[in-house]
Amino acid sequence: MAVPETVQPDHEVAIIGAGIGGIGAAIALREAGFDDLAVYERAGDIGGTWRDNTYPGVGVDIPAQAYQFSYELKPDWSRVFAKGHEVKAYVDQVADHHDVRRLVRLNSEVTARTWDEDAGLWRLTIGGRDVTARYVISAIGAFVDAKPTAIPGVDDFAGPILRSASWDHAVSLAGKRVAIVGTGASAVQIIPEIADQVAHLDVYQRTPIWVAPKPDIPTPKAVEALFRRLPGTQELVRRTVTRGTEAVLIDLVTRHDRYAWLERGIRGALRHLWYPLQVRDRELRRQLTPDYDFGCKRPAVSNRYLRTFARDHVDLVTDPIDRVTATGVRTADGCERPVDVLILATGFRLATDPENFRRTPVRGRDGFDLATFYAEQRASSYESISIPGLPNHFMIFGPYGWTGGTWHQLVETASAHIVRVLRESRRRGGATVEVRPDAAARWTRFATERLGRSLWSQGACSAANSYYFDSHGDTPFLRPTTAAEAWHAARTFPLEDYAFAEAPVAAATVTEPVAG
Template structure:
């Protein structure tokens, strides 16, 4: 008898992407699936990251699913606890919690060519699934802080990705290493409390002011009673964030002096108003073009450096000592608490798949693929050599301005393929190599005039570029276009293989 898998579909991750895929499967009549989540609750990054000041960095009215609008956002830029509550409500109200297995850490995955299924290690035990959908997001693992002497530090170490709220910062000497999106939110929150704060900056970040009004109760009531009003706001913001901004990034080389004008305006108006000291302002101002690295939004980050108890350190770190941090100039600054805001490994980091190996057809190794090959995907969701496997976020995968747009598009695409396989009785589905090649070449060609190809991005240290210098993060299409294509791409770009026994059974039944 042919071995049957434990589950038809295994979804990895119970965050926003896990919800989107689970909801699509459930709507499509597929209930033989499981969602593996290593934490003790749903929410993904919004459950893992609970540092001071955490919140969305785009308007909350855009940061939500089109089919599940939330009229209860209390601010234009919602805080993290509201986002987590929204995600928890989505799982609960759509009856999807019953499919989630908490505390389930997925390790290695191996394709079984004979049985036409995936063998997954879950908490060290083997589980099998016909299909696997990776819904772990673009930042699957915290990036280890590669700092000499870190193990010698005698004080307390906090990490942005696993914050310990039992640690009291009041009156302490604190250092923050990193000036990315997390640090931009953490620094203003703790500067008012600590005795002294040192911020170690390797690469400055573009920060622009945000309009962040509260959402008054009458407006929230209007959204509840007349949902169309909120729909119009959401669609307008989706157009701006997922259309106009993507157009600007992909066509920077055609926009004349516009990128330089944006950079001048920020540096000479916004930064000048917020940081009066010329020398300090110069160190906080990036020398790369706006958009080469994901910018941040904040009204409080830059002014924090004007405080008497805050120092910006741009001298490179030499080593962590038992009492503090010594830079290459030989200066050691003593601290009580060290905060590591050093970011995450990206989905294309080969180390992610060395730690959790993925082996596909004919020995295809995902770590080797990302290490040694040029970007290649089909619509950002599938890769030749990985049958019955999809990634909600892959190369050329970021659609529009919010992750919800990515998830919506991925769910439509992946749901169509799995349902077609089910209709055909196919046990083996793989994207055609020529289809992936053609789609990738088209995506790459649309980058010709992009900011990443024509702009001044060399010093940005941006996750938009992989370790080979390839910029294959953003999908060169608007949100609206990507969603339309997900509904209409030719299914014969995939090879659907039906086992002989299944064909015979179907013929007999017919």
């Protein structure tokens, strides 16, 4: 009689991306007893954002005490807002301490993911070869790729072009006429840092950004010593700072019906106290002050950005760009300003942008295509982790996914959800598992209805030009719950919201003689 032989993939779990999300997921899986896993990274090193972004002034824009895993506290952050190189060193330290680096396959971009229904596994295209995995975890991050520049004539520019996410440190800015396009979070850090070097700086602003004070001081040695001797004190600080960050960045937006007074207070303090203190010239201050509510667009923190525009050799340009020429930038009023070096800080494609998955397609069950899904339907998910049509597939950051005050908190929460599903799958003998459509629809309805009371729905955001709004007019970036609620949900969601099925068997079988 025939004895079925289970299909054996190359790996039980494949994780895509070796940034904070991929490393955190690998740690959680190994602690749960999942050892047959691989982490595929498209670049030549781990670190994600902190590997790619090395531009002048790069650093965290939330306190470093919040920007770390709960199980890997760093007592010696050099200052309140750590610089990029220090964060990258922390990521390396975490990976080494938890022996994750040996699981990482560098220079291994996953250019396609295809679900094999017959075998019950994923086929990943990596460097032209086929790698199989029973389960896939996407840890590609919230900001996947830099947006292609839509400004006409960029390719005609004769000088060097620098980009925030791929800075060429061989290009000197000393004594040059420099133009930077964009005034988002990266530009807020770059502009004051390079202003001392350049002969002239033109900053092209489409939409102003709310900039708050940055209480950035070195960490006192006494505090560092306290954290080393009494780690519990640092954990208390981490929890307090994380909750405070969440209150300002998350609660203020998602619970606008409750915290509208806080938004008005912050906006008023910035408009009437901080901005006048930083910018004396009334017309310049008017141009730099947003006319949308605080939180419609991600705010920034800096003690130097606004003051930089008062310098004689720095000009704020608010006229729309007509085109880039070989030697400069021409605005709609016909004025062309000469430029030696052009800097583009024009943003990224978010995780729900269908263009990400046209370049690296994800094709699931019954013809499901992730690019088509994001392009033609409103973004939806189950707890931001799973999407119907993608069996054995999970996301660290999916639609309505950002929770808490820091990325690490999100990664720990998402990993807990995924581990719980995989444990149940293993308990059932290595099952195929897919979230039920009704469960995903129910949870997405909960998220969108709760966001109906958010700042984005009730506030004045029309002028913000915010990446929080997708092409459908929805805001699937933040999860409209507290981090504590998300943490609880990751441990208590009904496993019945997933459909489990027995693992398929190989077409080939081992035969035994049958008595005739």
